[in-house]
Amino acid sequence: NAGVMQNPRHLVRRRGQEARLRCSPMKGHSHVYWYRQLPEEGLKFMVYLQKENIIDESGMPKERFSAEFPKEGPSILRIQQVVRGDSAAYFCASSPQGNIQYFGAGTRLSVL
């Protein structure tokens, strides 16, 4: 059973470009979460999704950030018009119904 798969592992964007981060949950998991981590800090919750539904987006910036988890395919975290402050590691986690969240290896976004 493959774990949570995130790609790309590393993403470099120039200011103003768009970043798309993908997450495939573990098989059988219908709950997906996105977190952001700055160096030497803990993870900060961004958004919680179930298939085709956003359950909680209280941690998402109001502008430029969006997330989806379509019926088919991976969950996507999209950042439009990236700025240097968006540079961070973005982690996706998945869970079956329940609390234990299993994390992917993350996508490290660098904005030049």
Added chain:
Amino acid sequence: GESVGLHLPTLSVQEGDNSIINCAYSNSASDYFIWYKQESGKGPQFIIDIRSNMDKRQGQRVTVLLNKTVKHLSLQIAATQPGDSAVYFCAENPDFGNEKLTFGTGTRLTIIP
């Protein structure tokens, strides 16, 4: 706002000794807690969890203790090994029915050979 915090940011332990990592939480309504281990360049790895109706839970070489009176959580690692070197995070689920986790800052554990 509510937050999860750690007492010590770094901890060095001799290989073979036991280590204790502490965590304070401020949301008395939290009913579920998890410890994660994060190695450099990797995602957090689940270690052990505990619900608020328990005060102790044991796994393989790890024990989590929960003291709800003082809102304190600890992770004990027995007979530490070099592979235990990592950053350890406690996380809480502060909203019953909503599964998002609030993470602490982390403690960096270094095992000295």
